[in-house]
Amino acid sequence: MKKILVFKEEGVDCRAVSSCLDLLAVSHKTVTVKNIIACNLSNVELVIVACKTIDSAKRIWAQVGSNVLSIPVALAINASCNKSEAYALSCGFLGVISLNSEAESIVKAVSTLARGGLWYSRYSLELHIKDQLVARRSVSNNFFDRTTLTARERRVAVLSCQGLGNKEIAESLSISPYTVKTHMQKIMKKSGVKNRTQLSAAFMG
Template identity: 35%
Template sequence: MVANPCIIIADDHPLFRTALSNTLQSELSQPQLIEAEDFSSLQQSVEANPNAHLILLDLHMPGAEGFSALVFLTAHYPQIPVMIVSAHEEADIIHRAMDHGASGFLPKSASVDTMSNALLTVLNGNIWLPEGLTDQSVAGEEELNIAEALSNLTPQQFRVASMVSQGLLNKQIAYELSVTEATIKAHMTEIFKKLGVHSRTQAAVAMGQLAVHPTQTLDEFRKKTPQLSS
C-alpha cells in the first residue's frame, strides 16, 4: 500500500464526496484528497496531479457524456487507475465501464465495509467488481470505435467536443475557454476528422454513444439523415 496516497474524488454531489472522503480518511494513512465537481475541475485536478494514485469517478459528471470522462482519463493518464462510483448497478453498464478501461466499479449503494475493500483492492493495483460479476466485454463495435477516436483528441479538443455535445455554439465555447472563434473552428476541423463525421450534429450523436443510455447510434442517424452524411 502506498503511504499518503493522492486520490481525486470526482462527483457532482457534495454529500457523497464527503462520505467518500470520510471513508478514505478512516481507512488510509493521511491520504491527500482532491475533490472535483465537474469535468473542467477534474481536468485541472489531473493536470496538477499527474502522479495521483487513484481517481474515483461518477458517471454523471457535468461537462462530460457518460463514459467519455473515463475514456479521456484512461487515454491521457493511463498511469492513474480509475474506479467508477455510480448509482447505476446494471451489469451491462458495469461491463461497459470495464471495456473503457476502468479498474473497478463501486455501486453507491455499497456498504462502508464493501467500499473500503474495493478502494484498498484498486489502490493495491488489482481490479475490483461487485460480487458475482466477471470482467466480460459487452460494448458494441461502434461504441468502442468512437471511444478510440475520442482518445486521440487533445485535452482541449476533448473539451470542445464535449461542449458541442451539450449544444453550445462556437462563440459560446470560445467564451468559456477564453480563446478566439477561429481557434474553436480549427479544433472543430480536427474533431470532425478524428471522429469521422461531417457536422456538429453527427459529432454530438457520436459523443452520445458513450452516454449511460444512448438514444441512437451514429449509423442509425446517418441512415435517417443521409443529406448530412455526404
C-alpha cells in the first residue's frame, strides 16, 4: 500500500494535508523532524516536508535530505509560493503545497502529488526550464567527468545542487563553512563551471 510520510517542523499546522490524505484513503504518518532517525522509511513513496519559511525548509532539508535521497519529496509551506517553488525546483522536489491556500487547492495539490504528479505554477516551471537551458548551453562544450571529484566533493556538489548554501552544507556534513567553500572552489575548477546554476546543469544533467 502507498505510504506518505510528513516531516513536520515544530509549530506548523498541517492538519489540512492530513485531512486530504485521509479523504484520499492514503496511508500516512506525521512525525517531527527530530524523530526522523527512528522512522521506518520502507514502503514510503512520498515524503512531504512541512515547514514555516524557506530558511527553515533549507535547514530541515540539510538535516533529512541524505535520509530520503531515493524517495520523491514535496514541500508544504506557509511562505510565498514563488520563492518556495524556485527553491523546491532547485532541490528536485515534486511540488509545493501552500498551507495558506483554500481547502480545494490543497486537496488538488495533495491528490496530484500522491499520484506522483508535479504541483507547480506554470510560471515557475517555465522560468526554471529557461534557466536550465541557458546553463546547459554554457556547459555543453565541457565534458564533466564526475570521477575527478573526491567522495566528499561529490557529496558537497549534490547538496549544492539541491539548493543548500555553504552554511547548510556545513551543518549537514559537520564541517566548517570555510571547508565547504574550499571544496566548492575545487569542484568549480574541476567541472569547468562558473556558478552553482551551471554546476547543477553539469552535475545533474
